[in-house]
Amino acid sequence: MAFPWVGATTAAVVDGAFLALLATYIWREITAAGSWDRAPIGILVTLYAVTNILFHLSALRGAPTDLPERLALSVMTLMLTVIGGRLAPTFTREYLADRNMSPLPVVFSSVDGVAIALVLVSVVTWTIEPESVWAGVLLIVAGAASLVRLLRWGGWRTWREPLVLILHIGYGWVGLFLVALGASILEAGFTPENAVHLLTTGAMGTMTLAVMTRASLGHTGRARHADRLTVTIYLLVNIGTLLRIFAPNPETPTALTHAMLGLSALGWSGAYLLFAVAYGPFLIRASLDE
16 A cells, blocks of 8 residues: 555555455464364454455445444454453463462453443444444443553552563553543544544554564563563653654644654654564574574
8 A cells, every 4th residue: 555556456455365364364273273262352353354344445436434444443442452451461460470479460350341341332332423422421431441440450560570561551542542532522632533543553552562572572482571672662652652642733733743743653663663673583583493
């Protein structure tokens, strides 16, 4: 999609195929291992692939893309709620147990179930009725429940290990996104565009790097500890998010708007570039050794 001469149809086929193939791969792994408890992940990735295809079909026909965009954002919110809500307490529990620190967070309880259900109901309502008062109220309630869920894990106790703490920060963006989106619908806070950036640049950007760094260290036999470069990666992606959501209104840009948006892009993209520079060499070596 970055190269206009490729053509919109070709770009749609290539881009649409990626998530479709990823969903196929995930279902193959679930089936081969008989891990049917992981089926919700397969379902969510499949839905995400479908929303992407719907987006391209709408764009190619010149039809509005609002609905598939909301569907995609809703699926991603659920994915982060389910996966992030499992990883953060699990690794926090592991970290605290290794240091004989108690109490240990519960990985899943009725509070988690209620929070997930509220997120599901709220995003479905928003997808269908994006401007309704009910959607706004439900999103705020779901966001508050997600933040309560986050606090129950006691992430602040992992401050000595950013590799664990960053999972809590990433999940925190999800709760803030839901609250901000609901408030924007009720015209009591962020604009819808800035609210969405809490999810896309904040939650998705941070959680992706959190999992990438941890998995890269673990699968290459390195100590699961965030060094200075890794902490810099975390800082850059979160600073980029803050600059993006607090930049003055882009519809009436000023010099400050351009500066903040430019620095936001530099910080956010720089985090991923630094990951490639810092982690790429030993990931490549590990692949060659296999």
